[in-house]
Amino acid sequence: xxxxxxxxxxxxxxxxxxxxxxxxxxxxxxxxxxxxxxxxxxxxxxxxxxxxxxxxxxxxxxxxxxxxxxxxxxxxxxxxxxxxxxxxxxxxxxxxxxxxxxxxxxxxxxxxxxxxxxxxxxxxxxxxxxxxxxxxxxxxxxxxxxxxxxxxxxxxxxxxxxxxxxxxxxxxxxxxxxxxxxxxxxxxxxxxxxxxxxxxxxxxxxxx
Amino acid sequence: xxxxxxxxxxxxxxxxxxxxxxxxxxxxxxxxxxxxxxxxxxxxxxxxxxxxxxxxxxxxxxxxxxxxxxxxxxxxxxxxxxxxxxxxxxxxxxxxxxxxxxxxxxxxxxxxxxxxxxxxxxxxxxxxxxxxxxxxxxxxxxxxxxxxxxxxxxxxxxxxxxxxxxxxxxxxxxxxxxxxxxxxxxxxxxxxxxxxxxxxxxxxxxxx
Amino acid sequence: xxxxxxxxxxxxxxxxxxxxxxxxxxxxxxxxxxxxxxxxxxxxxxxxxxxxxxxxxxxxxxxxxxxxxxxxxxxxxxxxxxxxxxxxxxxxxxxxxxxxxxxxxxxxxxxxxxxxxxxxxxxxxxxxxxxxxxxxxxxxxxxxxxxxxxxxxxxxxxxxxxxxxxxxxxxxxxxxxxxxxxxxxxxxxxxxxxxxxxxxxxxxxxxx
Amino acid sequence: xxxxxxxxxxxxxxxxxxxxxxxxxxxxxxxxxxxxxxxxxxxxxxxxxxxxxxxxxxxxxxxxxxxxxxxxxxxxxxxxxxxxxxxxxxxxxxxxxxxxxxxxxxxxxxxxxxxxxxxxxxxxxxxxxxxxxxxxxxxxxxxxxxxxxxxxxxxxxxxxxxxxxxxxxxxxxxxxxxxxxxxxxxxxxxxxxxxxxxxxxxxxxxxx
Numbered sequence: 001x002x003x004x005x006x007x008x009x010x011x012x013x014x015x016x017x018x019x020x021x022x023x024x025x026x027x028x029x030x031x032x033x034x035x036x037x038x039x040x041x042x043x044x045x046x047x048x049x050x051x052x053x054x055x056x057x058x059x060x061x062x063x064x065x066x067x068x069x070x071x072x073x074x075x076x077x078x079x080x081x082x083x084x085x086x087x088x089x090x091x092x093x094x095x096x097x098x099x100x101x102x103x104x105x106x107x108x109x110x111x112x113x114x115x116x117x118x119x120x121x122x123x124x125x126x127x128x129x130x131x132x133x134x135x136x137x138x139x140x141x142x143x144x145x146x147x148x149x150x151x152x153x154x155x156x157x158x159x160x161x162x163x164x165x166x167x168x169x170x171x172x173x174x175x176x177x178x179x180x181x182x183x184x185x186x187x188x189x190x191x192x193x194x195x196x197x198x199x200x201x202x203x204x205x206x207x208x
Numbered sequence: 209x210x211x212x213x214x215x216x217x218x219x220x221x222x223x224x225x226x227x228x229x230x231x232x233x234x235x236x237x238x239x240x241x242x243x244x245x246x247x248x249x250x251x252x253x254x255x256x257x258x259x260x261x262x263x264x265x266x267x268x269x270x271x272x273x274x275x276x277x278x279x280x281x282x283x284x285x286x287x288x289x290x291x292x293x294x295x296x297x298x299x300x301x302x303x304x305x306x307x308x309x310x311x312x313x314x315x316x317x318x319x320x321x322x323x324x325x326x327x328x329x330x331x332x333x334x335x336x337x338x339x340x341x342x343x344x345x346x347x348x349x350x351x352x353x354x355x356x357x358x359x360x361x362x363x364x365x366x367x368x369x370x371x372x373x374x375x376x377x378x379x380x381x382x383x384x385x386x387x388x389x390x391x392x393x394x395x396x397x398x399x400x401x402x403x404x405x406x407x408x409x410x411x412x413x414x415x416x
Numbered sequence: 417x418x419x420x421x422x423x424x425x426x427x428x429x430x431x432x433x434x435x436x437x438x439x440x441x442x443x444x445x446x447x448x449x450x451x452x453x454x455x456x457x458x459x460x461x462x463x464x465x466x467x468x469x470x471x472x473x474x475x476x477x478x479x480x481x482x483x484x485x486x487x488x489x490x491x492x493x494x495x496x497x498x499x500x501x502x503x504x505x506x507x508x509x510x511x512x513x514x515x516x517x518x519x520x521x522x523x524x525x526x527x528x529x530x531x532x533x534x535x536x537x538x539x540x541x542x543x544x545x546x547x548x549x550x551x552x553x554x555x556x557x558x559x560x561x562x563x564x565x566x567x568x569x570x571x572x573x574x575x576x577x578x579x580x581x582x583x584x585x586x587x588x589x590x591x592x593x594x595x596x597x598x599x600x601x602x603x604x605x606x607x608x609x610x611x612x613x614x615x616x617x618x619x620x621x622x623x624x
Numbered sequence: 625x626x627x628x629x630x631x632x633x634x635x636x637x638x639x640x641x642x643x644x645x646x647x648x649x650x651x652x653x654x655x656x657x658x659x660x661x662x663x664x665x666x667x668x669x670x671x672x673x674x675x676x677x678x679x680x681x682x683x684x685x686x687x688x689x690x691x692x693x694x695x696x697x698x699x700x701x702x703x704x705x706x707x708x709x710x711x712x713x714x715x716x717x718x719x720x721x722x723x724x725x726x727x728x729x730x731x732x733x734x735x736x737x738x739x740x741x742x743x744x745x746x747x748x749x750x751x752x753x754x755x756x757x758x759x760x761x762x763x764x765x766x767x768x769x770x771x772x773x774x775x776x777x778x779x780x781x782x783x784x785x786x787x788x789x790x791x792x793x794x795x796x797x798x799x800x801x802x803x804x805x806x807x808x809x810x811x812x813x814x815x816x817x818x819x820x821x822x823x824x825x826x827x828x829x830x831x832x
Contacts, residue, residue: 243524
């Protein structure tokens, strides 16, 4: 069987597939925002009051949308450096997609129960996994040697790669002091990760 | 890290990703149309009466579908002129996608509460933002100089670029006189923007 | 503005976008199938009875899935003959997508009220429009002359192009005798249109 | 009509379309996970109790997500060997997509009624069909001769191709002893099929 002799997966197909999943997720998140039930259908004040109660859902939508867009950009940045996609990269990527596809559920949880610590833990969980899989993919690719386009000189700073999952974990821990601290971190992290940095610590952020 | 030295994003990936989000949005809008509950399951008249009540939802679906298709076409028209995608363009585009991905929620709002002014304001809000981001992207690209394929001679007419968000804002304002005036504008604007114009004011419409 | 001088749209983008919408529609149709509520959770018989009541929904899912897959294939067949995409083709295509994106709603209607003639009329309506837009696109492309890859010799048989919307219209009419007659036609039409035919009447089916 | 003379379908379009459907399915599965209703909104214990009841849904999500990702990979592996896509391959693929698009429904069934044998039978049914269509496509392509890129030397081992649908069928049968036996098989099968094997029986797994 010839697909065993050259067992590499198509990079384009994997990227396309991942992009598709990211796009769908960023879109279906909005289905969680529900129209409030009000009595007087033309009352501005009553609809406003109903929408204010939706604020946690809107906030959840916002931080998940930003997190997903940063994950998408960093996924692009990491994958464009790959020369080939072997089975380990393919299944690490699938694992990444699995945790990403899970995000709408904890997003709905924090929308409904924003003050419940369990919501925050369950929101942080896939985020920690996703942001940890990026450096794991990178470290695997470095170790294998033939995956990256060029041998990149970032062998030393392995622990620094994990500052992002560590930050999400910190957010979860801080929720034991006050849930708002977790939300601040969940909001700030994607923003911090938007621009690639030339920090010597490198390979930080969601991926880069 | 080599992605910092040449920090341009893939135009194809960004276009593909945006197209995906537009396609999904135009499709999931229909999920808002609910089958009416009727007693006599085979009664033509009763089902008709139930569906007539759905008319605002159908109207909302229609204007959002058309707006999204015009946004898609204009997004195509603007982006095909770009030579490179830098970080500012990438994140302006993400902001554009964020407001676009929000559309199903206010569409549901005007479907449920068509006579409520707050619904109209919340519907107009993402539309104003989206139609404003297009000329902002264009003006940024003109200023940067190296983003457009060729130096386009549209430097002068900067204010005219913003006639479309201004029209949406006008629609929102007119709703204070009568909500129907807003709906007429929301319906007419996408139709007006369907065909590219050679108007000297240029760069008008959702994007072009 | 250079996009006015060469105002053709990208065929690849339009195809990609249409394919995306077809794929999403064929997938979200399944969301209409609801798990029945039963008392004894492990009772085979009770769940079976609940599912039998779902049969109209399952049937609706089936005929819409097949219709959409035939629309997709015929869309491919028509569009691959196009050399360029001008504005008329682009907006005819958007109209086609609009009626296609509407399909989940009447599919839900016939799932809930299979014996209601209004459901059947509303199901037939987008199907008639879709299957009519295909020959309209073809006739427009023939008339324009520069749209088809090669001048195709199918100028004479213009009325025959419309047998498919006519068949859907017939199905709707037959529902006034018995609703089942309409369903038989709705089921048979996609199957008939699966294989391209060399019939001299040509250009039949959903598109070809 | 020139599309009859050379009636092959575009492999890229078919792959793209199938990938799109797989991506959407893997994403909308999560919509089945519902936020539990609790009284005390900030109670960790109550939310935990509510989520524990969701465990069958989470398990269903997990096995379907893995099954779909394996189907995607094996679909890629099979299709990349095809030189051309004729009508039989195209419609076998559509049939494959139909059963795949059905998966969210039985996944919801086993989530709601995990101890009901009918749920398990209905979950096994599309899986048996999907895993059977892969070897049917392969056998058809071998027989036709001009479909595979190169004549592959796997003519003898035809029955072995069907071990995967047979395993799913076995899982369904074992559910008559105990439902958990079926779930173990449904969980193990995708994992077993993740890595391509060089087993002489070849062409096993979901596809390969």
